[in-house]
Amino acid sequence: MRFGVVTFPGSNCDYDAYAALRHVLCAPVEFLWHADPDLKDVDCVILPGGFSFGDYLRAGAIARFSPVMNSVIRFAESGGLVWGICNGFQILLEAGLLPGAMLRNSTMRFACQWVRIKVETTRTPFTRGCRPGQILRIPIAHAEGNYYADDETIDQLERSGQIVLRYVNAEGNPDDASNPNGSRHNIAGIMNREGNILGMMPHPERAVEPILGSEDGLALFNSLLGATAAGMETPMKARVASQRGAQV
Amino acid sequence: MLKGTVKVRLKDGVLDPQGQTIRRALAQMGYDWVRNVRTGRTFEVEIEADDALSARGRLEEISSKLLANPVIESFQVEVRS
Numbered sequence: 001m002r003f004g005v006v007t008f009p010g011s012n013c014d015y016d017a018y019a020a021l022r023h024v025l026c027a028p029v030e031f032l033w034h035a036d037p038d039l040k041d042v043d044c045v046i047l048p049g050g051f052s053f054g055d056y057l058r059a060g061a062i063a064r065f066s067p068v069m070n071s072v073i074r075f076a077e078s079g080g081l082v083w084g085i086c087n088g089f090q091i092l093l094e095a096g097l098l099p100g101a102m103l104r105n106s107t108m109r110f111a112c113q114w115v116r117i118k119v120e121t122t123r124t125p126f127t128r129g130c131r132p133g134q135i136l137r138i139p140i141a142h143a144e145g146n147y148y149a150d151d152e153t154i155d156q157l158e159r160s161g162q163i164v165l166r167y168v169n170a171e172g173n174p175d176d177a178s179n180p181n182g183s184r185h186n187i188a189g190i191m192n193r194e195g196n197i198l199g200m201m202p203h204p205e206r207a208v209e210p211i212l213g214s215e216d217g218l219a220l221f222n223s224l225l226g227a228t229a230a231g232m233e234t235p236m237k238a239r240v241a242s243q244r245g246a247q248v
Numbered sequence: 249m250l251k252g253t254v255k256v257r258l259k260d261g262v263l264d265p266q267g268q269t270i271r272r273a274l275a276q277m278g279y280d281w282v283r284n285v286r287t288g289r290t291f292e293v294e295i296e297a298d299d300a301l302s303a304r305g306r307l308e309e310i311s312s313k314l315l316a317n318p319v320i321e322s323f324q325v326e327v328r329s
Contacts, residue, residue, distance in 0.1 A: 061314065094317065103264075148262060182263065
């Protein structure tokens, strides 16, 4: 599986995503440029975190009209894998590829902290390798991650199992205390009906090595990488360890 | 050239953390008679258009496409000649 990471002016997690894939997971990855509609035949497009166009107007509102986004929308609508992380999630919402919108955090603070998120569904290539109900410890860093959608849309998301990730406490319960930004129903990540588009506020690319404080982000990356291996569970970390050992 | 104003506001029922924070600050300053604050923003736009009617149409188009997010916001357009 080949990955493409889009760089917008103001992206700042593009290198983190690139490094996680290239150096930790040893997966083929290249950068895509916001002004270039060419997706370079990748299998999965990552819209990374950051502050595209300075978060001017609304987070993601300007980036959504970058030339690359026309290609991303077509790619997504034809079943291609699109993964929006943090600002990337905001861009997906602004583009209408996922329902809802982001409001300012209810705390009015920039939230930069570790959170626990629960994997609510494994019916998507992004979480296929996770255990249902698995709890991941992954950081967040955002000011506008307060997920909002009207009642009808929220009901619809719940009914069709499109809520992929939820902020939870240590017991796995989505209570108010574990909700860092006021998101409705503690929503941390959602997918489209087909499951090929995932938007999430937490940063899995920042939790891929022990030195970063957690490796739980690997669960999502490995799901994607295993998904192409005909349902085989890829022992990616072992492979990575041997490859990295070989490189030294 | 025509000048227009687009006022964008959060729809009723959509949480406004900024407005709430401002209201709390006002209460702390002694203005405890402020019951509620809702924030929004105003765009002053200069546009090319033949007349006020087409100017309004053009402003409505850019408002619904970019200036406002219809999921959470509504907008009002005014044209001045």
